[in-house]
Amino acid sequence: MAFQYQLLHNDLSTRARLGRMLTAHGPVDTPVFAPVGTQATVKTLTPAEIEEAGATLVLANTYHLYLRPGAGIVQRLGGLHRFMGWERPILTDSGGFQVFSLEGLRRVDDEGVTFRSHIDGSEHRLTPEKAIEIQEQLGADIIMAFDQCAEPMDRAGAEAAMRRTHAWADRCLAAHRRADQALFGIVQGGAFADLRAESAYVLSEMPFAGMAIGGLAVGEPKEVTWAMVDVTVPCLPATRPRYLMGVGSPEDLMEGVARGIDVFDSVLPTRLARNGAVFTRRGRLNLRNARFAEDAAPIEEHCGCYTCRHFSRAYLRHLLMAGEVLGLVLNSIHNVAFLTGLMSEVRAAIAEDRFAVLRDQFLSSYTPAPEEERLRQRDAYRERRARERSGPEDK
Amino acid sequence: MAFQYQLLHNDLSTRARLGRMLTAHGPVDTPVFAPVGTQATVKTLTPAEIEEAGATLVLANTYHLYLRPGAGIVQRLGGLHRFMGWERPILTDSGGFQVFSLEGLRRVDDEGVTFRSHIDGSEHRLTPEKAIEIQEQLGADIIMAFDQCAEPMDRAGAEAAMRRTHAWADRCLAAHRRADQALFGIVQGGAFADLRAESAYVLSEMPFAGMAIGGLAVGEPKEVTWAMVDVTVPCLPATRPRYLMGVGSPEDLMEGVARGIDVFDSVLPTRLARNGAVFTRRGRLNLRNARFAEDAAPIEEHCGCYTCRHFSRAYLRHLLMAGEVLGLVLNSIHNVAFLTGLMSEVRAAIAEDRFAVLRDQFLSSYTPAPEEERLRQRDAYRERRARERSGPEDK
Numbered sequence: 001m002a003f004q005y006q007l008l009h010n011d012l013s014t015r016a017r018l019g020r021m022l023t024a025h026g027p028v029d030t031p032v033f034a035p036v037g038t039q040a041t042v043k044t045l046t047p048a049e050i051e052e053a054g055a056t057l058v059l060a061n062t063y064h065l066y067l068r069p070g071a072g073i074v075q076r077l078g079g080l081h082r083f084m085g086w087e088r089p090i091l092t093d094s095g096g097f098q099v100f101s102l103e104g105l106r107r108v109d110d111e112g113v114t115f116r117s118h119i120d121g122s123e124h125r126l127t128p129e130k131a132i133e134i135q136e137q138l139g140a141d142i143i144m145a146f147d148q149c150a151e152p153m154d155r156a157g158a159e160a161a162m163r164r165t166h167a168w169a170d171r172c173l174a175a176h177r178r179a180d181q182a183l184f185g186i187v188q189g190g191a192f193a194d195l196r197a198e199s200a201y202v203l204s205e206m207p208f209a210g211m212a213i214g215g216l217a218v219g220e221p222k223e224v225t226w227a228m229v230d231v232t233v234p235c236l237p238a239t240r241p242r243y244l245m246g247v248g249s250p251e252d253l254m255e256g257v258a259r260g261i262d263v264f265d266s267v268l269p270t271r272l273a274r275n276g277a278v279f280t281r282r283g284r285l286n287l288r289n290a291r292f293a294e295d296a297a298p299i300e301e302h303c304g305c306y307t308c309r310h311f312s313r314a315y316l317r318h319l320l321m322a323g324e325v326l327g328l329v330l331n332s333i334h335n336v337a338f339l340t341g342l343m344s345e346v347r348a349a350i351a352e353d354r355f356a357v358l359r360d361q362f363l364s365s366y367t368p369a370p371e372e373e374r375l376r377q378r379d380a381y382r383e384r385r386a387r388e389r390s391g392p393e394d395k
Numbered sequence: 396m397a398f399q400y401q402l403l404h405n406d407l408s409t410r411a412r413l414g415r416m417l418t419a420h421g422p423v424d425t426p427v428f429a430p431v432g433t434q435a436t437v438k439t440l441t442p443a444e445i446e447e448a449g450a451t452l453v454l455a456n457t458y459h460l461y462l463r464p465g466a467g468i469v470q471r472l473g474g475l476h477r478f479m480g481w482e483r484p485i486l487t488d489s490g491g492f493q494v495f496s497l498e499g500l501r502r503v504d505d506e507g508v509t510f511r512s513h514i515d516g517s518e519h520r521l522t523p524e525k526a527i528e529i530q531e532q533l534g535a536d537i538i539m540a541f542d543q544c545a546e547p548m549d550r551a552g553a554e555a556a557m558r559r560t561h562a563w564a565d566r567c568l569a570a571h572r573r574a575d576q577a578l579f580g581i582v583q584g585g586a587f588a589d590l591r592a593e594s595a596y597v598l599s600e601m602p603f604a605g606m607a608i609g610g611l612a613v614g615e616p617k618e619v620t621w622a623m624v625d626v627t628v629p630c631l632p633a634t635r636p637r638y639l640m641g642v643g644s645p646e647d648l649m650e651g652v653a654r655g656i657d658v659f660d661s662v663l664p665t666r667l668a669r670n671g672a673v674f675t676r677r678g679r680l681n682l683r684n685a686r687f688a689e690d691a692a693p694i695e696e697h698c699g700c701y702t703c704r705h706f707s708r709a710y711l712r713h714l715l716m717a718g719e720v721l722g723l724v725l726n727s728i729h730n731v732a733f734l735t736g737l738m739s740e741v742r743a744a745i746a747e748d749r750f751a752v753l754r755d756q757f758l759s760s761y762t763p764a765p766e767e768e769r770l771r772q773r774d775a776y777r778e779r780r781a782r783e784r785s786g787p788e789d790k
Contacts, residue, residue: 039713039714039717039719040710040713041714041717041719041721043719043720043721044720044721044724045721046444046701046721046724046725047705048701049441064717068713068716068717069688069709069712069713069716073688073689073709076689077689077691077707077709077710078691083707083709083710083713084710085705085706085710293464293468294468294471294472296472296473306441306443310442310480311480312472312478314464314468314472314478315435315472315478315479315480317464318434318435318463318464318478319434319436321463321464322434322459322463324434324436324438325438325439325720325723325724326436326438326439326440326441328720329439329441329720329724330441
């Protein structure tokens with residue numbers, strides 16, 4: 001079945017919109033949050049748990065799967081859906097983001113990127129054609145054009161990366177063959193409004209099934225992120241879904257939806273979960289905190305997720321303190337369910353033209369992690385990854 | 396509801412028997428294999444997964460839960476069933492086995508054992524009365540007397556430990572209060588037939604609800620284990636369930652059932668799973684092996700477990716090679732389901748007086764891990780634990 005996007009309703013007082021993507025593996029109601037399954041597994045969760053947590057779309061990383069186990073193996077085993085036991089829609093990225101985060105290990109030219117594997121140091125080359133070929137072997141329902149992500153504040157670099165991204169976009173479209181896969185283009189342009197608008201216009205002229213906004217949420221201030229989204233969205237065709245890559249905090253989902261974004265993905269809910277941090281309507285809790293040692297309440301009252309239906313904060317804290325894997329599993333279930341549940345509320349609110357009220361209510365009671373804390377955690381994470389030589393960054 | 400054991404059928408050609416234990420949290424058909432949830436979690440599995448894997452009884456460790464989170468906390472949170480979200484029967488050990496494995500960290504006298512926590516070095520004391528008190532706080536359906544486990548080959552040590560175990564058994568019975576908990580006694584006596592028989596007779600005279608055989612499967616040769624079981628079982632009353640502690644390989648379950656054992660527990664299925672080793676009817680497979688890289692088959696054809704219904708050996712190998720937690724989860728599900736499924740077949744065979752045929756068929760096609768490999772893995776495990784100072788040994 002060919003991909004289709006149905007725009008169902010525009011919110012009256014914001015740019016939020018209700019829609020549905022029809023894919024070869026079923027429908028996805030939008031706005032949607034997609035958890036990330038970097039290595040063909042949403043970390044710690046079974047497909048049954050992912051589905052029960054309300055996810056309808058998951059993302060997998062081309063870079064990782066290309067290196068291990070290899071796209072040919074996945075193809076011969078029946079494709080990514082069968083391989084990972086997830087029969088609902090899947091989106092793969094192009095590998096571009098990971099490759100460009102491999103500092104010191106990659107060399108870019110107009111043809112493509114040569115890089116070294118973070119696993120064994122072996123040399124590989126990704127081009128637009130190769131990125132499409134790999135994604136066709138993996139077999140996701142939505143695949144992404146190969147783009148160049150640059151430092152957002154460097155004008156010359158951002159402009160060069162944008163032009164290269166446009167040239168590569170043409171080559172990706174030319175290389176794209178499988179009719180059951182929808183190919184999305186990726187807007188670049190760094191932190192520069194004129195570049196973002198240009199990129200959006202240029203790519204919108206090309207026959208992409210959907211439009212992504214890339215190169216944001218990579219460390220720049222939030223105001224810059226939203227300013228770039230505000231410039232970009234009006235330049236995109238209303239008839240195609242819009243995907244803001246790598247964004248997934250509850251407050252950012254609200255801000256993004258209000259600006260007309262339909263699709264989000266992020267490792268945030270599962271990564272936070274593995275650090276012991278869980279979402280509530282009032283903000284994050286860190287379950288390692290001693291004050292939860294005898295707390296018989298669930299993470300959140302009235303949350304319908306498996307974790308909140310069965311376990312106390314005290315038990316979850318015990319699992320974390322004892323180093324038990326089940327703690328990571330149960331926290332991940334809750335955090336994914338929290339975001340998918342939030343998006344479900346968002347869709348219901350848009351349908352009734354009351355999204356602005358929902359957003360304001362949510363943001364007035366939800367205290368985001370302080371920016372300082374957010375940056376501290378990001379840096380700690382980057383350092384740890386560098387220490388572990390555990391490869392490129394996942395957003 | 397008071398505990399009850401119903402002996403339903405004796406196999407015609409072996410000592411195997413079919414029975415049912417009625418507990419405050421429901422029935423347990425025997426022979427049964429109980430997976431171990433050391434720290435109030437069967438490692439990596441949710442209660443929903445444990446139940447789907449066919450487990451009807453799980454074990455939790457008093458030593459671990461006493462130290463962390465503390466038995467009082469578990470009690471105030473509603474007891475172990477509620478704490479860990481497992482509403483079916485639970486068995487707790489007495490803490491004795493763990494305390495006696497804390498070499499260099501414990502001091503034993505006739506009153507009890509003084510030991511240091513492996514977590515923070517703090518000093519604690521366990522006595523028969525204290526072990527019962529803790530187990531009453533935890534609230535399992537089946538609780539164990541506090542016993543002394545000794546080196547099986549040292550006659551004087553084994554005899555002294557046995558006599559102390561008998562004295563402590565009396566004190567445990569006197570301390571035992573909760574009518575909804577069944578207290579089991581533990582036969583000791585090392586590797587000496589006359590001591591084993593004496594211990595079985597002495598403890599059988601006491602009003603225990605069930606009889607365990609302790610101090611075996613601690614490194615002695617298998618022939619010794621089975622010789623001691625062969626001596627002990629005929630000295631135990633037929634009207635009470637018999638529990639062989641710490642035994643759980645498929646071949647040992649068959650041998651134990653044939654000798655009249657009703658209850659088994661072991662960390663083996665979950666520990667092997669985390670090492671990448673999974674059970675099949677022909678023997679263990681190590682899924683890290685390169686030959687599984689493109690193997691589209693499930694671990695075992697016709698296995699009905701969640702893992703085998705959805706995933707290939709190639710995917711499981713990928714998860715292991717990529718260091719993904721889901722690999723541990725899926726392997727654990729399979730290994731627990733394999734043993735519970737085997738016990739289900741065993742019960743059906745006993746009911747039809749064809750257990751000996753089932754055992755012979757099973758053992759003729761199942762290749763156990765070589766003794767040498769088994770000892771090597773055990774030693775590697777002990778060394779790793781010693782290095783990690785991760786505490787006492789779990790069987």
